Amino acid sequence: MYNIVLFGPPGAGKGTQSEKLIQKYGLTHLSTGDLFRKHLGEGTELGLLAKKYMNEGHLVPDEVVIGMVEDKISETKDTHGFIFDGFPRTTAQAEALDKMLGNHKMEISGMIALEVPQEILKERIKERGKTSNRVDDQDDAKINTRIKVYLDETLPVADYYSGQNKLTKINGVGKIEEIFAEITSVIDSY
Ligand code: ADP
Numbered sequence: 670m671y672n673i674v675l676f677g678p679p680g681a682g683k684g685t686q687s688e689k690l691i692q693k694y695g696l697t698h699l700s701t702g703d704l705f706r707k708h709l710g711e712g713t714e715l716g717l718l719a720k721k722y723m724n725e726g727h728l729v730p731d732e733v734v735i736g737m738v739e740d741k742i743s744e745t746k747d748t749h750g751f752i753f754d755g756f757p758r759t760t761a762q763a764e765a766l767d768k769m770l771g772n773h774k775m776e777i778s779g780m781i782a783l784e785v786p787q788e789i790l791k792e793r794i795k796e797r798g799k800t801s802n803r804v805d806d807q808d809d810a811k812i813n814t815r816i817k818v819y820l821d822e823t824l825p826v827a828d829y830y831s832g833q834n835k836l837t838k839i840n841g842v843g844k845i846e847e848i849f850a851e852i853t854s855v856i857d858s859y
Contacts, residue, residue: 671696671750671856672775674757676827677783678819679812680790680797681841682848686783687754689849694856697745700754701734704741706803724804726814728758728822735765742769750778759822763829778859780830781852783841787816 671694675683684700691698705723708716715737722729738756745751757763770776785793791812798806805811830836837855841848 670775671778671859672753672770673750673778673856674753674780674830675783675852676780676830677841678785678787678790678823679815680793681783681785682793682845683754683783685845686849686852687752689845690752690852690856693853695749696752697748697750698754699738699741699751699756701729701738701756701758702754704737705729724811726805726811726818728818731759731761731765734758735762735769738762738766739769742773750775757826760825760829763826777830777833777835779835779837779855780827781855782827782836782838783848784838785841789842790816 673690673696675687675690677683684703687698687700690696702723705716705719709720709723710716715733718733719729728734734756742751753766757766767777791809794806794812794815797803805815827836839848839851839855
């Protein structure tokens with residue numbers, strides 16, 4: 670059983686690497702961004718609530734995110750573990766995740782942080798914006814807001830896991846396969 674937090678700024682490649690990791694290890698992908706976009710597409714109440722935050726590049730309030738993750742963990746049966754992608758994004762979310770996993774007799778194996786310089790992030794997000802249909806990918810001001818929110822509110826989450834000796838940093842610039850190989854060697858050492 671592996672429970673992995675895949676961490677990094679917007680555009681770091683978390684989604685790309687998650688897809689490969691779930692195939693290799695049989696893990697359940699829990700991307701809060703994907704879950705919100707699904708709700709948005711289905712026009713649920715939760716989707717409507719999240720929309721105004723997401724489209725501006727702000728964080729959805731903690732209690733909303735935490736409730737959604739709790740539901741997903743509780744309804745998932747027979748898994749080899751989870752890849753948390755885009756969650757936790759605040760220290761309060763990280764504390765809540767520890768509690769939730771504890772209730773299910775699980776714990777975080779480790780956090781893997783993908784490091785990518787800001788200029789490359791902006792290029793990648795804009796490139797993705799050409800095909801992603803994501804409002805938050807298509808405008809410089811919104812991209813800058815997301816990076817600022819990451820630096821101010823999300824980066825402290827790395828310190829949280831570092832304090833538990835669970836943080837490994839990886840260079841997120843390079844070939845997808847090479848980065849994947851580095852991530853798998855970290856996971857295999859858990
Ligand atoms: P990216 O990593 O490219 O920013 P995500 O798909 O992870 O994209 O997130 C898109 C948006 O969804 C965020 O900007 C935020 O508004 C919302 N969101 C996703 N996860 C969280 C979270 N854990 N806490 C608060 N808001 C979140």
